[in-house]
Amino acid sequence: MARSALMNIMVNAAMKAGKGLIRDFGEVENLQVSRKGPADFVSVADKRAEKIVMDELMKARPTYSFLMEEGGAIKGTDGMHRWIIDPIDGTTNFLHGIPIFAVAIALERNDEIVSSVIYNPVMDELFTAEKGNGAWLNNRRLRVAGRKHMSEALMCTGINSQGRALDALQLRQLAHITPAVSGIRRSGSISMDLAWLAAGRFDGVWEAGLKPWDVAPGLLLVKEAGGFLTDFAGGNDAVAKGEVVAGNEIIQRELLKAIQAVK
Known part of the structure; x- marks a missing residue:
């Protein structure tokens, strides 16, 4: 290469x-x-x-x-x-x-x-x-994984669970998404999460409360591997907002819907 x-x-x-x-x-x-x-x-x-x-x-x-x-x-x-x-x-x-x-x-x-x-x-x-x-x-x-159904997807997220409002929201998201997917992991490194998504090891990644240096390196990897990555509103401000929803075209769309359904 x-x-x-x-x-x-x-x-x-x-x-x-x-x-x-x-x-x-x-x-x-x-x-x-x-x-x-x-x-x-x-x-x-x-x-x-x-x-x-x-x-x-x-x-x-x-x-x-x-x-x-x-x-x-x-x-x-x-x-x-x-x-x-x-x-x-x-x-x-x-x-x-x-x-x-x-x-x-x-x-x-x-x-x-x-x-x-x-x-x-x-x-x-x-x-x-x-x-x-x-x-x-x-x-x-690298290419993102080709799975098309949430029930087959292995997801990854990051939750601190320290009592902050954002942590509580993410726990509600977790409760909503867990029954719909094949499994959820929490690795402790968002850069590695997005790199592993690009490599097809994870099917979807979501997290909020991030900093620009958390999001920026993995963003391009996902896109260049054929994946999609947005903020929680479905827009292109993931780096600025510190929000990530990522996956292949189908999984990312379904994961975004699931996240937006939780208030």
């Missing part, structure tokens, strides 16, 4: 950060049994991974803007491009020694996501997408 110069920059940044995270992940597993626990260590690992990604991208494209989970916004000078970065999407998994997390990077050009990388360093799975060039897992072209 031939990659553009921009994609090579993104892949190199993600993989460089990933090498450090593999080492840090081993330390987190050891810290699980300590009295202090791994929380402080993970915060350091998060910031270190983000700095590696930012340094690599800035070195290659010094005029681009940044939006990062840890470092916030940095305004560039070219007025067209913005990197959107989550150095560890799935921080709680990382914290508990669960190997489902990713370095997630998206490139936005004139408010449109045009390139994405989601890299799970423990599983060594590199998901990439460029507008018009498809979605890929390592060197394999």
Whole structure:
């Protein structure tokens, strides 16, 4: 698979950060049994991974803007491009020694996501997408699953269940959707959820209360794998609203109906 110069920059940044995270992940597993626990260590690992990604991208494209989970916004000078970065999407998994997390990077050009990388360093799975060039897992072209019935579909969502109004709404959605589908999973990493949807492992994904760096990297992967992704209103503001409803054409439409039926 031939990659553009921009994609090579993104892949190199993600993989460089990933090498450090593999080492840090081993330390987190050891810290699980300590009295202090791994929380402080993970915060350091998060910031270190983000700095590696930012340094690599800035070195290659010094005029681009940044939006990062840890470092916030940095305004560039070219007025067209913005990197959107989550150095560890799935921080709680990382914290508990669960190997489902990713370095997630998206490139936005004139408010449109045009390139994405989601890299799970423990599983060594590199998901990439460029507008018009498809979605890929390592060197394999991806397509969303072709299931047509909700009763056959494996869904994925994310619910914190901490008593907030949004959590209560999502629990009502869960109660409404669960009887209609074959199963529901909660992985703890929305970037991985959307990457696995693109790979056909999940049939549908829905979640709200997200940030731009949660949504942007996976959005293009889903679309380039032939999938559909909207906000809860069925519109194209998923990144801004922090809402995701995704699947193939049929499943996404049925899942959206089910979500909209819950108040």
